[in-house]
Amino acid sequence: MSAHDAIAALLMPTEVAVYRAQDLGAYGSRVVTALRHYGYTGHIWTPEERLPDEARPSAAVVTVPLGALDATLEDAARHGARVAVIGSSGFVEAGPENLVRRYALKERARALGMRLVGPASIGAVNVHGRVALSNSAVLQGPLLREGAVSLFGQGGSLIGTLLELGRAQGIGFRYAVSLGVEVDLSLADFVGFALEDPDTRAVAVVVEQPQGLRRLGELATRARQLGKSVVVLLLGRSQAAAEAVRGHTGALSGHARAQEAWLRAHGAVVVGSAEELVHVSATLAMGRFARGPRLALWSGSGGMNALLADLAAERGLPLAKPDPLSNPHDAGSARELSRDALAATASTLDAHPGVDVVLLGLGSSPAIAQSADGIAAAARNIPWVVYAPGNAWPEARDALRRARIAVIPDGRYALRCVEALIERGRSMTPPEVVRSPPVVSVQGQHGVLDELASRQLLQEAGLSLPAVAVARYAEEAVAHAERFGFPVALKRVSASVTHKAAEGFVRLELADPLEVRAAFAALAASRVAEPPRVTVAPMVHGIEVLLGARRERELGWVVVLAAGGLLAERLDDAAWRVPPFTEEQAREAFLSLRLGARLQAFGDLDALASFAAAFSRVVAALPEEGREVDLNPVVVRPPGRGLNIIDARVRLADLMP
Numbered sequence: 001m002s003a004h005d006a007i008a009a010l011l012m013p014t015e016v017a018v019y020r021a022q023d024l025g026a027y028g029s030r031v032v033t034a035l036r037h038y039g040y041t042g043h044i045w046t047p048e049e050r051l052p053d054e055a056r057p058s059a060a061v062v063t064v065p066l067g068a069l070d071a072t073l074e075d076a077a078r079h080g081a082r083v084a085v086i087g088s089s090g091f092v093e094a095g096p097e098n099l100v101r102r103y104a105l106k107e108r109a110r111a112l113g114m115r116l117v118g119p120a121s122i123g124a125v126n127v128h129g130r131v132a133l134s135n136s137a138v139l140q141g142p143l144l145r146e147g148a149v150s151l152f153g154q155g156g157s158l159i160g161t162l163l164e165l166g167r168a169q170g171i172g173f174r175y176a177v178s179l180g181v182e183v184d185l186s187l188a189d190f191v192g193f194a195l196e197d198p199d200t201r202a203v204a205v206v207v208e209q210p211q212g213l214r215r216l217g218e219l220a221t222r223a224r225q226l227g228k229s230v231v232v233l234l235l236g237r238s239q240a241a242a243e244a245v246r247g248h249t250g251a252l253s254g255h256a257r258a259q260e261a262w263l264r265a266h267g268a269v270v271v272g273s274a275e276e277l278v279h280v281s282a283t284l285a286m287g288r289f290a291r292g293p294r295l296a297l298w299s300g301s302g303g304m305n306a307l308l309a310d311l312a313a314e315r316g317l318p319l320a321k322p323d324p325l326s327n328p329h330d331a332g333s334a335r336e337l338s339r340d341a342l343a344a345t346a347s348t349l350d351a352h353p354g355v356d357v358v359l360l361g362l363g364s365s366p367a368i369a370q371s372a373d374g375i376a377a378a379a380r381n382i383p384w385v386v387y388a389p390g391n392a393w394p395e396a397r398d399a400l401r402r403a404r405i406a407v408i409p410d411g412r413y414a415l416r417c418v419e420a421l422i423e424r425g426r427s428m429t430p431p432e433v434v435r436s437p438p439v440v441s442v443q444g445q446h447g448v449l450d451e452l453a454s455r456q457l458l459q460e461a462g463l464s465l466p467a468v469a470v471a472r473y474a475e476e477a478v479a480h481a482e483r484f485g486f487p488v489a490l491k492r493v494s495a496s497v498t499h500k501a502a503e504g505f506v507r508l509e510l511a512d513p514l515e516v517r518a519a520f521a522a523l524a525a526s527r528v529a530e531p532p533r534v535t536v537a538p539m540v541h542g543i544e545v546l547l548g549a550r551r552e553r554e555l556g557w558v559v560v561l562a563a564g565g566l567l568a569e570r571l572d573d574a575a576w577r578v579p580p581f582t583e584e585q586a587r588e589a590f591l592s593l594r595l596g597a598r599l600q601a602f603g604d605l606d607a608l609a610s611f612a613a614a615f616s617r618v619v620a621a622l623p624e625e626g627r628e629v630d631l632n633p634v635v636v637r638p639p640g641r642g643l644n645i646i647d648a649r650v651r652l653a654d655l656m657p
Contacts, residue, residue, distance in 0.1 A: 001082055003189040004196075006115035009058040009082040011126040011175055014042050016133060017057035017081060019072055020064055021046040027063040027087045027135045031123060034132035034139040041130070049075070056080045061123065061133055063087035066101075070108060077112035084109070085133060086118035086180070102183045109184060121180035122156040125163075127173050128199070134178070136160040138167070147172020148285040150194035152187055153206030154179050155235075162204070162274055169409060170397060171282040174200050188215040191230065195223055202229040202285035204277050208236070213259055214554050217266035224267035224427055229284035231269045231420075233277045234259060258550070258558040261576035267427045269420050276416055283406035283417040288383040289425035292356040294320035295418060296349050297328035299361030300337065300368050305330055308361055308387065311415045317422075320355040322348065337367035339374055346378035355382065357421050359414060362388035362396065362407075372396035376403030383421045387414040431582045442625045446652050450495035451535065454650040458629070463618040465645055469536045474520040478513045480536035487511050491647070492523040493533040500647065501565075509539060540644045543595065543603045544633035547612055549579065549619040551627050557619050561589045561612060564633035579616035586612035603636035607643055627651045 016035065021028030028046070035044055045055045049072070060076035062069065062084050069088060076084055086105075102119075109116045117124065123134030128146045132139045138160040144167055151173055153159045159178045166173060174197070177190055187205060194200040203223065205216065220230040234256050260270040269284065271277050295317050297308045305328035312319065319327050325348060331337060349358050360375070362368060368375070369392070376399050384405045388397060397407045408414040440461040449457065455465050469484075470493070471477035481488040492505040500506050505526060507519035516536075524532035544565035551557050559581075562574035575589040587609040590599055599605050611634075619629055628651040635644040 001113060001115055003115065003185055004193055006083040006185060007190060007193045010085070010117065010124055010133070010177075011131060012129055013057065013059040013131060013133070015045065015055065015057040016040075016042060017045040017047060017051055017055060017060040017076055017079070019047055019049075019060065019062050019076075022048060028061060030135035030137075030140070031061050031133060034134055034136075037139065038132040038143065039130045040132065047075075051075055051079045058082055059133065060084040061087065069105070073109060073112060073114065077114050081114060083115045083117065083185075085121050085123050086116055086183075087121060087123070087135065088118075089120050102181065106183050116184035117177065118180035119183065120156065122159065122178040124175070124177040125173070126175055134176075136163070136178075138163045142167065145170065145172030147174060147282070148199060148201040148287075149173050149204055149281045150175040150190075150197070150200045150202075151204045151206075151281075152177050152179065152190040152194070154182055154187060154208040155206060156180065158206060158274065162206070162278055165274060165278045166282070169278070169282075170401065170407070171278060182209070186212055186215075188212050188219060191216065191219045192222075195219060195226060195228060195230075200228070201287050202231060202281045204281040205230060205232045206277070207232060207234050210234075210259055211554070213262065217263050217268065217555075220263060220266045220268035227287065229269060229281070229424055230267070231271060231277060231281045231284060232263055233271050233274065234263075257574070257576045258552060258560075259555070261558055262552070262555045262578050264423075264427075265578035267430075269423055271416070271420075275410070275413055279406070279408050279410075279413045280417055280420045283383075283385060283408070284420060284424055286383065286404040286406055288404065288421075289428060290357040290383055290418075290421040291425055293318055293422045294354060294356040296320045296322050296325075296352075296355045296358045297361070298331065298345070298349065298358060299328070299363055300331045300365030301361065301363050302330050304361040304363045304387075307411060308359055308415075311411050312359075312418075315415055315419060317415070317418065320352070322352045322355050325349065325352075331365075331368065337365070339367075339371045342368060342371040343374035343378050346375040350379050350381050350384075356425075357382060357418055358384045359418055360384060360386045362386050362393060364392065369393035369396040372399040376400050376405060379403060379405055385414050385417050385421070387411050431585065440623065442623055442652055446625075447654050448495045449650045449652065450493050450530065451491075451648050452493055452533070453495075454629075454648040457650055458618060458648060461618045461622060463614060465648070471520065471534045471536055472532065474517045474524075477520045477534055477536050478516050481510065481513070481516045484536070484538040487539045488516065489537050489539055490516065490519045490523060491535045491537075492526055492528070493535060494526075494528045494530055496528055496530070498649070537644075537646070540635050540637065542635040542637040542644070543598055544635055545590070545595070545599075545608070546574075546630070546632040547615050547634055548632065549615075549629045557622070557626075559612075559616050559619060561586070561593070563593065563595050577616070579620040581613060581616045583609045583613040586610075586616070599636060602638060604639050604642055605636075606639075608634075608636050611643055625653045627653055 018028045018031050021032045060081040062072050064072045122136050125132050127144050156178045191203050194203045223230045299305050386407045388407050469480040487509045490507045497503050510516050523534050546562040546564035548560045559577050559579050560574050573594045575592050630649040633646045
């Protein structure tokens with residue numbers, strides 16, 4: 001049975017079977033209570049072990065002990081169930097025994113012609129269809145609102161928390177499913193189903209395990225084509241942050257921000273908290289995205305405007321110039337607080353060619369709240385977000401939401417929603433980047449290449465790198481130094497040492513032939529297996545950055561642009577991007593770093609962005625044997641003076657035994 005048909009049977013069941021529902025307070029009992037609370041109109045069968053002959057459920061909820069699971073699934077399948085929610089635990093823990101159990105469970109379901117959700121799932125909800133096949137406590141309270149956001153996650157209780165957050169803010173949902181261990185039906189299966197649903201406009205996804213991200217990214221691209229949105233909350237970020245850049249790109253393996261970059265490159269919006277997930281998803285579900293970054297601020301209070309302006313400045317959002325109106329615009333005067341004047345101001349902002357998105361502070365102004373319907377009627381062309389702290393003016397909030405305007409209770413989340421509208425609008429027309437086929441062979445090479453071999457490979461692949469001078473004995477090093485002019489730097493060539501400066505493989509600021517000879521002797525005496533080869537280069541000063549890349553097992557190449565040299569080992573200051581990318585995207589990435597202001601003021605940012613874009617094209621075209629590339633440090637010299645690539649390192653697939 002296809003995933004689509006199984007999910008349809010789960011979310012729109014004609015009859016349901018809930019096993020072991022007689023025990024008050026148990027999983028099955030809470031499911032039955034939720035179904036009745038939501039007004040499910042189909043028949044609810046509650047067998048202890050076996051269904052009666054006349055039962056024909058399309059979906060079953062199973063929370064029996066592991067020993068009875070096989071017989072229960074067989075009973076449900078015999079009566080026509082096409083999908084089962086497995087609430088039973090016992091499959092969650094890692095280890096080979098549970099892997100075998102999961103595989104056996106999936107194969108048994110396949111033999112029965114069934115599909116599975118779970119194990120360890122808390123179930124599924126179809127809000128508009130009044131189907132609550134879940135034991136979540138949130139379903140025992142006031143009914144959830146219907147809306148255009150579908151919510152899916154691998155966890156259990158967090159899904160209930162997100163539904164409660166939405167309910168508290170008047171945000172509606174269409175579908176919500178907890179997948180648990182994800183033995184059979186996957187997160188991507190449900191996302192794909194929701195994207196084909198005409199009434200789902202945004203899909204909120206909680207990812208606890210990174211498998212399946214490639215398909216999720218492909219679905220985000222599909223959502224972009226449909227004018228819908230996929231919003232992702234990746235869990236495990238704190239552990240990933242502890243593995244942040246350590247001077248070279250090896251730390252990218254499994255790094256959450258590498259995964260974030262990959263998802264963003266395919267059109268997903270990535271958020272950092274449960275609250276962001278709910279508010280951003282609801283905002284994007286309104287269906288209007290910003291055509292650019294220019295933000296107009298408007299409220300009935302100078303203090304509110306100052307607050308919003310500060311928050312916008314923190315996020316680097318440019319303010320629009322909506323002449324003849326000011327920005328931020330204060331509608332605090334009596335003349336401007338009439339209903340007609342407020343509606344006219346709303347129309348001016350909404351139609352102004354220099355405004356891409358409006359953030360309205362509702363605050364405590366009764367005039368603006370009482371004119372919400374007129375403001376809502378004027379907001380027809382561009383997206384609007386309303387910051388409305390507290391719980392005042394419920395009628396105004398409802399009027400704004402009916403007009404597809406997001407109402408957010410927290411100023412920071414309101415600005416995050418504005419960012420998401422801009423990000424989502426930008427993703428509608430991704431820049432064209434020419435991809436090149438692999439043009440270099442690595443036949444006969446494997447493992448870590450030394451600097452000279454790394455430079456040669458990258459040059460053969462099309463990356464323009466300056467030549468380096470190599471010395472095999474001291475007098476040759478002196479000759480190179482005299483040709484360059486003092487002071488110079490010497491570095492031992494070695495494939496076995498990653499952090500050459502930390503290991504004493506670099507000598508800097510050598511001022512005369514005597515110092516060069518002494519440095520060469522010390523480097524040549526280093527205990528490494530390779531024959532003594534030393535590079536000689538003139539000393540250069542500037543801002544050190546890192547350009548690196550790593551091939552992620554499932555996702556492919558991801559590029560990291562970061563502070564370089566010794567700073568790379570001490571700062572978590574990096575931007576991840578998926579290659580290839582444009583010069584403008586490279587510039588934006590570097591400017592997003594804490595180092596960005598220095599680069600813009602004192603570095604040749606044009607040369608850096610151009611080189612980074614070329615680097616991304618070469619990386620994207622490297623053969624499949626490529627594993628990792630590092631250029632660290634790259635010294636960015638003052639404006640107009642270019643770059644110096646100080647060290648290069650390429651790692652290929654290891655030689656198979």
